[in-house]
Amino acid sequence: DQQVKQNSPSLSVQEGRISILNCDYTNSMFDYFLWYKKYPAEGPTFLISISSIKDKNEDGRFTVFLNKSAKHLSLHIVPSQPGDSAVYFCAAKGVGNEKLTFGTGTRLTIIP
Amino acid sequence: NAGVTQTPKFRVLKTGQSMTLLCAQDMNHEYMYWYRQDPGMGLRLIHYSVGEGTTAKGEVPDGYNVSRLKKQNFLLGLESAAPSQTSVYFCASSRNFVEQFFGPGTRLTVL
Numbered sequence: 620d621q622q623v624k625q626n627s628p629s630l631s632v633q634e635g636r637i638s639i640l641n642c643d644y645t646n647s648m649f650d651y652f653l654w655y656k657k658y659p660a661e662g663p664t665f666l667i668s669i670s671s672i673k674d675k676n677e678d679g680r681f682t683v684f685l686n687k688s689a690k691h692l693s694l695h696i697v698p699s700q701p702g703d704s705a706v707y708f709c710a711a712k713g714v715g716n717e718k719l720t721f722g723t724g725t726r727l728t729i730i731p
Numbered sequence: 732n733a734g735v736t737q738t739p740k741f742r743v744l745k746t747g748q749s750m751t752l753l754c755a756q757d758m759n760h761e762y763m764y765w766y767r768q769d770p771g772m773g774l775r776l777i778h779y780s781v782g783e784g785t786t787a788k789g790e791v792p793d794g795y796n797v798s799r800l801k802k803q804n805f806l807l808g809l810e811s812a813a814p815s816q817t818s819v820y821f822c823a824s825s826r827n828f829v830e831q832f833f834g835p836g837t838r839l840t841v842l
Contacts, residue, residue: 628771651829662735662821662833663774708773712829717762717781718789719831723773 622646623711625722633730638696640725642709645690649711653719654683654694657706666707667694696727704729733757735834737822743840744812752807752837754822760832762825763805764789765797767818768836774821780805812841 624643632638650671655663669676669683676683682695696703706726710719738753754763765777776789778797786797794816796808809816817840823831
């Protein structure tokens, strides 16, 4: 039972345009959501997070939006740059839980 | 600071062999985790630890054992390797179990 789903395995975006990565979840008891970025042959690195009491969090070019009623979060990258080409994982933490549940990842390719 | 390091980086085993993967962190983090990454499956939690001397099962614990004898080290053991355990293994540590810091990974092939 996949509690965190990333339905798009891949996404290609022109350099300078907006990249939008999507994530859906089924567990209403998640209280934190995160995005991680992974380059080939490296471990994932933390990108941005959002608490379930907020609906938006922004950090430079990266913004995460949370729609609790739809159980949906998205990561916006604007403007997209070639260095943003990577696999992006969304993750969620349950209330009172000490571990994260990860999605399957979306491979983002920025086209110069 | 080295962050999170993993040893070895690559390993090939034959079915039935055993091995131990070592994870070390120098950030004084309480929480440590072992994940495996398989194509199309994302990152799946094997075991984790919330402090020295503690361990707990994750999503896919079967066939693995762990130990956390020292705060900075988290060991993952395979007692009798199987081809289904061919994967890339990542260790992570965290101060608050929200933002996790990952090691570079160990690529394991079981023939």
